[in-house]
Amino acid sequence: MNPPPVNSSVGPYRDRRTALLIAGVLEILLGVGAWLIVGLMIFAASMVTAQGAGSKGSMIPGIAVYGIAGLVFVMLGVGSIRARRWARALWLVVSSFWLIGGVLAAAVVALLMASVAGVESILLIAILSFFAVFMIGLPASLLAFYRSPHVKATCEAAGPQPCWTDGCPLPVLGAALWFASMTLTLPWMGWLYGGLYPFFGHFVRGAAGHGLWIASGLLSGIATYGIYRRIHTLWLLGLVLVLVQGISATVTYAVVDPKELFAAMGIEGAALEQIERMGMIRPSYMIGSVAAAILPMVGLLLWARACFPKRSTEPAIPPPQG
Numbered sequence: 001m002n003p004p005p006v007n008s009s010v011g012p013y014r015d016r017r018t019a020l021l022i023a024g025v026l027e028i029l030l031g032v033g034a035w036l037i038v039g040l041m042i043f044a045a046s047m048v049t050a051q052g053a054g055s056k057g058s059m060i061p062g063i064a065v066y067g068i069a070g071l072v073f074v075m076l077g078v079g080s081i082r083a084r085r086w087a088r089a090l091w092l093v094v095s096s097f098w099l100i101g102g103v104l105a106a107a108v109v110a111l112l113m114a115s116v117a118g119v120e121s122i123l124l125i126a127i128l129s130f131f132a133v134f135m136i137g138l139p140a141s142l143l144a145f146y147r148s149p150h151v152k153a154t155c156e157a158a159g160p161q162p163c164w165t166d167g168c169p170l171p172v173l174g175a176a177l178w179f180a181s182m183t184l185t186l187p188w189m190g191w192l193y194g195g196l197y198p199f200f201g202h203f204v205r206g207a208a209g210h211g212l213w214i215a216s217g218l219l220s221g222i223a224t225y226g227i228y229r230r231i232h233t234l235w236l237l238g239l240v241l242v243l244v245q246g247i248s249a250t251v252t253y254a255v256v257d258p259k260e261l262f263a264a265m266g267i268e269g270a271a272l273e274q275i276e277r278m279g280m281i282r283p284s285y286m287i288g289s290v291a292a293a294i295l296p297m298v299g300l301l302l303w304a305r306a307c308f309p310k311r312s313t314e315p316a317i318p319p320p321q322g
Contacts, residue, residue: 013153017083020154023145024081031073034066041066060192064185083158088146089165093174095143102135104292112279168228169307175300176228179220179238186217194264198252203260216245227301230308239301246294253286 041063072094079087109131113124145151165173190197190210197209204212219241226234258281262272272281279285 013157014150016148016151016154017158019145020080020083020151023142024077024079027073027077027080031070031077034070034073037066038063038070068181083155085155085159085163086165088151088155089170089173090177091142091146092170093177095139095146096174097178098139099136099143100296102131102139104296105135106131108285108288108292112285169304171300171304172227172230172307175238175297175304176224178297178300179224179227182220183217183224186220187214189213192265193261194266196261196264198249198256198261200248201251201255203252203256203264216241227304232308232311235301235305235308239298242294242297242301246290249290250287253283253290258283258286 045063076087076091076094080091106128109127110124113127168176190213193209193213195206195209196203197205197212199212203209219237223234223238223241225231227238259272259276262268262275262281267275275281
């Protein structure tokens with residue numbers, strides 16, 4: 001039986017502290033599991049390098065994703081156990097990103113696997129089942145749980161003082177967090193991509209390529225501040241940055257052999273042949289991956305823009321004459 005509604009300053013609600021505790025523990029376990037995957041990937045990268053079958057560079061994106069995901073899960077899991085308002089707000093943002101990304105990734109993987117000859121049906125079923133459970137079902141469940149008005153009221157009752165997420169609409173918070181992640185990751189992309197930066201039909205190389213990646217990270221940091229503070233001109237900077245990067249990468253992958261990028265990443269030999277057999281070097285796949293990353297971000301930015309205060313069109317009132 002459900003516990004009777006609790007009356008407090010936030011109104012009657014059903015106390016969800018036990019559910020928040022259970023959710024927080026599970027989230028921490030997910031974070032630990034992500035860190036275990038990081039350890040396995042580092043071990044696998046060392047074995048591959050020792051055998052001369054590839055480069056550690058090919059493992060870096062996965063290591064970074066699972067490492068950061070583990071940190072996020074642990075931090076937000078602790079916040080959920082403590083029924084913190086900011087943890088609920090951030091889970092709404094993270095689970096939304098996770099769900100959208102999972103749906104897009106599942107669609108891309110399904111199309112990719114279907115186009116590759118000789119793929120066993122059991123393998124396709126296993127991969128799609130993984131996506132259905134961990135990339136769609138799990139984030140959808142988290143999103144539904146933290147959207148509950150009872151969870152919201154429980155967190156507000158546990159922490160009646162306003163926190164830094166309260167005054168920021170969720171679309172704005174989501175866009176700001178996305179650009180914050182870009183601020184941290186883009187400056188390192190030059191190192192990952194061997195100094196190559198896709199720029200409107202060719203790769204900028206060496207120090208210039210590294211400089212463009214660093215500049216993109218710095219501009220993302222400015223956009224992060226502007227979007228969080230809801231400054232119209234800096235929001236526009238973020239939109240232009242996303243569109244320019246997306247169009248630039250699309251044009252480049254349409255005319256340049258993507259193998260050049262993989263070679264700069266140190267992926268060669270048997271590893272490159274395996275990726276090529278899976279169809280992941282085709283220009284259509286590269287362009288589709290860019291679109292899957294850029295289009296949701298453009299939509300989020302437009303949604304966030306709708307939450308900005310309207311610009312005043314009234315003339316300024318002159319000060320009273322003394």
